[in-house]
Amino acid sequence: MNVRGSHRFAAPRAGVFDAIRDPRTLLAVIPGCQAVEEIGPGEYEGRIALRLPGAAGSYRTHVRLVDVEPPERAGLEGEVEGAMGSIAGRADLVLREAHGGTVMDYEGRATIQGPLARLDSRFAERLAGSLIDQGLEALASRLATEGAT
Secondary structure (H helix, E strand, O other), rough: OEEEEEEEEOOOOHHHHHHHHHHHHHHHHHOOOOEEEEEEEEEEEEEEEOOOOOOOOEEEEEEEEEEOOOOOEEHHHHHHHHHHOEEEEEEEEEEEEEOOOEEEEEEEEEEEEEHHHHHHHHHHHHHHHHHHHHHHHHHHHEEEEHHHH
């Protein structure tokens, strides 16, 4: 499975970079996130519940930041595991300043195993893209609210 895209934030690049490393922010913006905790520098564990066709269930997550160059770029490597299967992959994020805000370009690759692997690959990519879009919209809203206070 491959996903890529970009998202614009009306926030400074350093603020966006800090937000993607803050467990409280991640808990608030990741769709279905029930728990997230930093277990070491740049390493997180959590739990996500999804109620989506073909992917419903509770999943344990483990993510670590790699290849970090604040505030320009970071890689995320991780696994998601549950009764419906597992997903392991990597995403690369590039943050660039643009017209008083920040644009995040992202590209991710993942391997799906177990019952989840039976999902049509295009459906799985659309589903992942939808979840990413929801999370980035929530992050943009949170950053806008924090910037307004």
